[in-house]
Amino acid sequence: MKSLFKLRKYFARYKTTIYLGFLFIFLSNITSVYVPLFIRDGIDELRRQISSPALIKYALLIVGVTFISGVFRFLIRQTIIVTSRKIEFDLRNDFWSHLQKLSFKYFQNTKTGDIMAHATNDINAVRNFIGPAVMYSFDTFTLFVFTLALMFSIDVELSLLSLLPFPVLSIFVYYFGKKIHLLFTRIQEHFSVLTAKAQENLNGIRIIKAYVREQSEINHFRNLSYEYFKKNLDKIKVDSLFHPILFLTIGSSIIIIMWFGGMKVINNQLTLGELTAFILYMGYLIWPAIAFGWITNLTQQAAASQKRLNAIFAIEPEIKDSHLTNYNIKSLNGEIEFRNVSFKYREKLPFVLKDINLKIPAGATYAIIGHTGCGKTTLVNLILRFYDVVEGEILIDGHNIKTIPLKVLRNEISFVPQETFLFSDTLKNNIAYGLNGSSEIEVNQRIEEAVKIAHLTPDIESFPQGIETIIGERGITLSGGQKQRTSIARAIAKGGKILILDDCLSAVDTSTEEIILTNLKNFMKGRTSLIISHRISTIKDADQIIVLDNGVIAEQGTHEELVALDGIYARIYQKQLLEKELEEI
Ligand SMILES: Nc1ncnc2c1ncn2[C@@H]1O[C@H](COP(=O)(O)OP(=O)(O)OP(=O)(O)O)[C@@H](O)[C@H]1O
Ligand SMILES: [Mg+2]
Numbered sequence: 001m002k003s004l005f006k007l008r009k010y011f012a013r014y015k016t017t018i019y020l021g022f023l024f025i026f027l028s029n030i031t032s033v034y035v036p037l038f039i040r041d042g043i044d045e046l047r048r049q050i051s052s053p054a055l056i057k058y059a060l061l062i063v064g065v066t067f068i069s070g071v072f073r074f075l076i077r078q079t080i081i082v083t084s085r086k087i088e089f090d091l092r093n094d095f096w097s098h099l100q101k102l103s104f105k106y107f108q109n110t111k112t113g114d115i116m117a118h119a120t121n122d123i124n125a126v127r128n129f130i131g132p133a134v135m136y137s138f139d140t141f142t143l144f145v146f147t148l149a150l151m152f153s154i155d156v157e158l159s160l161l162s163l164l165p166f167p168v169l170s171i172f173v174y175y176f177g178k179k180i181h182l183l184f185t186r187i188q189e190h191f192s193v194l195t196a197k198a199q200e201n202l203n204g205i206r207i208i209k210a211y212v213r214e215q216s217e218i219n220h221f222r223n224l225s226y227e228y229f230k231k232n233l234d235k236i237k238v239d240s241l242f243h244p245i246l247f248l249t250i251g252s253s254i255i256i257i258m259w260f261g262g263m264k265v266i267n268n269q270l271t272l273g274e275l276t277a278f279i280l281y282m283g284y285l286i287w288p289a290i291a292f293g294w295i296t297n298l299t300q301q302a303a304a305s306q307k308r309l310n311a312i313f314a315i316e317p318e319i320k321d322s323h324l325t326n327y328n329i330k331s332l333n334g335e336i337e338f339r340n341v342s343f344k345y346r347e348k349l350p351f352v353l354k355d356i357n358l359k360i361p362a363g364a365t366y367a368i369i370g371h372t373g374c375g376k377t378t379l380v381n382l383i384l385r386f387y388d389v390v391e392g393e394i395l396i397d398g399h400n401i402k403t404i405p406l407k408v409l410r411n412e413i414s415f416v417p418q419e420t421f422l423f424s425d426t427l428k429n430n431i432a433y434g435l436n437g438s439s440e441i442e443v444n445q446r447i448e449e450a451v452k453i454a455h456l457t458p459d460i461e462s463f464p465q466g467i468e469t470i471i472g473e474r475g476i477t478l479s480g481g482q483k484q485r486t487s488i489a490r491a492i493a494k495g496g497k498i499l500i501l502d503d504c505l506s507a508v509d510t511s512t513e514e515i516i517l518t519n520l521k522n523f524m525k526g527r528t529s530l531i532i533s534h535r536i537s538t539i540k541d542a543d544q545i546i547v548l549d550n551g552v553i554a555e556q557g558t559h560e561e562l563v564a565l566d567g568i569y570a571r572i573y574q575k576q577l578l579e580k581e582l583e584e585i
Pocket of ligand 2: 376377378418502503
């Protein structure tokens with residue numbers, strides 16, 4: 001329950017509307033409890049003498065009061081339920097912006113499905129508390145008090161009798177509600193398993209077909225689907241028991257009142273009108289009794305959900321601006337230095353980078369080569385501060401990167417990751433992704449230049465809508481090389497002082513690679529560039545080539561120096577030369 005206190009700040013924001021909503025609840029209930037009183041008076045008066053004016057008077061009174069109460073009901077929903085939707089909106093946005101700030105590590109260690117569940121089910125459960133639970137608790141409370149007061153004013157003894165079944169009813173609703181909720185949660189959980197399976201299946205359809213696994217996938221899905229079906233049957237069983245038992249309890253308490261109340265009418269201790277009003281009030285009490293158990297369940301579910309949300313809200317982004325940040329740094333020149341840098345991904349894992357010392361002058365082009373898994377990607381991830389170094393420090397322009405505002409640091413780096421990711425949007429919007437705040441003319445200019453450098457022009461010309469073509473799931477699928485070149489164009493368009501290319505030419509042929517590298521030469525002037533590749537042809541012209549081996553810098557020098565050194569680099573070079581010769585035969 002304590003977890004729900006965190007919602008205070010949201011409630012405070014809409015305080016006035018919520019109070020107004022409470023006022024409407026009060027007014028709606030105080031008018032609606034008049035209906036049975038009018039019926040009572042009506043019956044008693046009409047029993048004495050039936051007259052048209054009296055009939056019309058009571059009919060109008062009842063309709064009038066019901067109408068007024070209805071107007072207030074409308075206003076309750078317009079205030080409280082609307083507010084609950086507003087708070088849900090705020091909460092969801094807060095949750096999302098918090099997620100966006102969390103570090104890379106969080107997303108690597110958390111399943112996407114879990115995050116989605118928090119963003120949908122948990123926020124929904126909290127909304128059910130903010131709206132219905134809050135509204136109905138005040139609603140049923142006031143209705144209960146008013147009704148009870150009027151019932152006692154009619155007949156104390158009957159009132160006490162009629163209250164007897166209510167505790168039982170509440171407990172019954174509470175336990176049944178809990179059971180239904182549990183079954184419902186299981187259904188939902190299983191449904192996400194089912195959708196995850198379907199999603200993976202559709203993504204992997206190519207593999208399924210290539211390996212002729214359709215039948216086994218059909219069987220697997222059928223089993224999961226059957227499980228879902230059975231879970232639904234379990235819930236239906238409980239649901240179908242719930243209503244008959246509920247009405248049995250209510251019905252039996254009405255019989256008791258009819259019996260004792262009827263005796264009182266016969267003995268002239270009660271008028272027929274009064275008994276009718278009394279039974280109508282009983283009807284009024286049923287809802288609060290049911291609602292009590294229901295509200296308790298909603299509140300408990302919301303508390304559990306809010307607890308999970310609070311736990312996420314409590315996670316501090318590991319990498320963020322701190323007291324070390326020097327906000328006077330507004331731009332970077334591009335000199336990068338690694339000083340005794342060591343890094344491992346987790347406490348218990350071995351070091352991936354060991355005592356790296358490297359100084360890259362501003363404007364220079366450095367290349368990194370080395371066997372797969374030797375730590376190249378890791379090295380550049382550290383410059384972007386996707387992770388922080390474990391030992392040593394990285395400096396840019398002499399500033400430890402921890403002192404550079406994160407926004408400045410990342411704005412100055414144009415990064416092409418090893419694994420291309422493009423959004424399901426137009427080609428143009430993908431390339432312009434890093435260009436917020438620029439004027440349209442500038443954006444178009446930059447895109448044009450980037451497209452040219454990345455040698456995308458011929459491809460774009462062949463697309464039906466040119467650069468406005470939608471790519472990804474909603475549009476056309478790009479080839480591996482086209483994706484890589486789009487990713488390069490996106491980085492070029494952004495135009496920071498530091499360019500990092502992580503093995504991003506692996507899917508283009510050597511002649512296209514050559515064109516791009518030649519185009520890039522001009523762009524790289526005045527920029528510090530770091531190029532990772534497995535191909536000597538990509539990197540041979542770099543000012544310096546770093547050979548990483550098992551997390552340490554094994555060799556460093558120009559292409560000629562390293563060939564002459566006759567070490568790891570020379571071996572890779574000879575192998576690739578041989579491959580090329582074989583290809584040409
Ligand atoms: N998030 C991670 N958590 C734990 N270990 C990781 C993580 N990312 C990479 N590693 C490990 O770190 C080592 C270096 O990986 P890295 O991606 O830097 O290699 P690489 O040199 O870029 O390889 P490639 O040439 O295949 O791209 C590998 O052994 C890898 O398994
Ligand atoms: Mg890599």
